[in-house]
Amino acid sequence: MRPLLEWSDVFSFEDYGALLQLVGNSVVAGAVLGIVGGLIGVFIVQRDMAFAVHGVSELSFAGAAAALLFGGSVVAGSLVGAVAAALLIGALGAKARDRNSIVGVLMPAGLGLGILFLSLYEGRSANRFSLLTGQIVSVSSPDLGWLIGIAVVVLAGLILVWNPLRFDSLDGQSAEARGVPSGAIAIVFMILLGLIVAVAVHIIGALLVMALLVTPAAAAMRVSHGPLGVPLLAALFGFVSAVGGILLAIAGTLPVSPYITTISFLIYLVCRVIAWRRDRALAVVGAPAVAPAAA
Template sequence: MTWSDVFSFEDYGELLQLMINPLIAAIALGVVGGLVGVFVMQRDMAFAVHGISELSFAGAALALLLGGSVVAGSLVGAVAAALVIGLLGARARDRNSIVGVLMPFGLGLGILFLSLYQGRSANRFSLLTGQIVAVTAPDLTWLIVISAVVLVGLVLVWNPLRFDSLDAASAEARGLPVRGLSIVFMLLLGAIVAAAVHIIGALLVMALLVTPAAAAMRVSHGPVGVPVLAAIFGLVSAAGGILLAIAGTLPVSPYITTISFLIYLVCRLVAWRRDRVGRRPARQAERVLAT
């Protein structure tokens, strides 16, 4: 492998014109995925994201085997997994055990379906690492519709879902339908995971549904700042990964995951620096009192 495999801006303008559909899909997924990720982090469901992605992978693999829509198959698998987790995993302990059972089951089914598939090997590999460079007009329509539905759903349940995520006991005491909110959120999560699997692959889906929100929570704690930063970080990771991937021959996933990880590292450094500076006045006050 040479450096030109990673970055080579030859004919970049012509290639960019061919990547309009993937870029639009990445922007939509990055923004909505970042917003959903805020609740994923608040509800401690990062592990569930990976479990849903495995069933989504199995559904996509079955659709590929049967010659159907990969996006539709991915959506069916993800929604089925989300419903199982939402209905049976009300408590964190139960949820983690259910996810631990679903993950190998979904991955095993996906591998079985891919082993039976006799088509191009690139199609198999793309289910694990994404195939955004091959987003067609029908695929883009699916992805935009899914993202729009998830975004509208989030807006409708944002305040009660935030209350439930931060203090479930108080939310239930106030009469909020906690179980219903959990199931609604799991369905929204399943839908956006299905879209993310098509973009970045089942193995790397957490880079857009967990990392941006985790980074945002390092540098902000406000009810507005966290979702805004999470959406921006998701947008930069997804769209930036596409724009860099055009310049090379590598799959898009390494670019997206690398940008997302670097953003998280920078946010951790900023938080560490801020905390260190904030502790200095307290230490100085202690020294003054000691003397």
Template sequence: MISLDDLWGRLFNFENYGELLALVQNSLIAGAILGIVGGLIGVFVMQRDMAFAVHGISELSFAGAAAALLFGVNVVAGSIAGALVAAIMIGLLGSRARDRNSIIGVLMPFGLGLGILFLALYPGRSGNKFGLLTGQIISVDDPQLVWLTGISIVVLAGLLWMWRPLSFDSLDADVAAARGVPTRFVSLAFMVLLGLIVAVSVQIIGALLVLALLVTPAAAALRLSASPLWVPVLAMVFGFVSAVGGILLALGGSLPISPYITTISFTIYLVARLMGLRTKTRPGLR
């Protein structure tokens, strides 16, 4: 049975913190970028009611990363391949919410089962296996940082390029189609961007808890405002604080990074929800 002192020591231990901080510079940079981009794309995830899709894509991304680990190829590339397969399938076959949820419900257990199979066959360190599910604080080396940064820039550029039609399609797809917006292309392009950012997020927080970066910050922002300007700004700030704050806290403990990120993210959401209830009838950011 663990004592409270031992538990606290495992959660928070800041001895030699400065030396350890130098080891996670790449993770801090990657976390900051993913927090910002994940918060931004999360706004459209919430508007399009696709939080369930994020989890489905992450399971196939996990399977792709596990396969890459087993066969000795680039893990990020495997994660991206799995995520893109899931995203494109959902985008092509799930035009309606009911169809989309059915497809995701089929993909999730398949992807998770496939990933577990690949990990069971992998003869290497157990830490690599566990890290795909829960994230690794010092797993981002220089080549991975280049991958993560490059993909995040592509996702950000894609969102900015299709911002207006994507916003229109997210708010009312039928009216957007009547006005000439290529809704089929917009939906598929968005799913590809979502697949890319899910794949790289898996490298930081793990496949099981990726929702903490791609859904919770945007959900918190929507509790505080309905402004088309403030919601993305708040979502990016919340994503940044969750990712970077979680990494900084995890550095002082002996636990995986994901519990820290998810706790900060959930706390922000809880505070935002309480503030939203108090300011619902008052003027503010709305």
């Protein structure tokens, strides 16, 4: 009797080289997204905004679905939805309580609108499904240019505001007392977040963007605490998750998102085990354990 699921049903490495050439754009886009997403994820975790990422992604999904329905650019629609959500959260959600309530309103609204637009769309079902779970063959050369350009803008913006953003993320009251424009920094950060979320939707889908924007940074903060070590590790973990997931998905029969999320989650588990063993060793010798920055 044939088993319900065999290895060949999940992976097949026949013609792997030819398939790899077909998804070269997606590999490049995934690498860029993994690096930039890991870097911005450090501030997402420090500012306790993981929930906000999900809210922005739902509005990005709604914008992309609307563009798909009306024949516009999916990248442009995704950008409009993500930036609009980011500006709303940044302007109205200065306090964590207000921010969470705003995100709680935006999430079902964005998801509902997106599902409505997709239900009215009469084109290929793969196009609809890819907005939710990602699609490794959906990154065309023009889209790749847009995605890389957006990622470069986000990276440049992070570099420009890195020090005040880090100060404000770690100790907002002290930063404001020292003259850091916390309100402006929050708006700039939310715009950068909206831009990178719009990129992530095209690689991993709207439902699972946190696997690349939150998990790598959370893992890095388990094993490092330095101002240089955390962002470097987060960028590395994001890169490995995105590129590794895409390379596995080429030989698989599943959407790209399960592979990326699984690798990202395994990295997080390994980092937690390392942190646990380190803390136990420090406790044995009587040294105080260093608490992780977050996650």
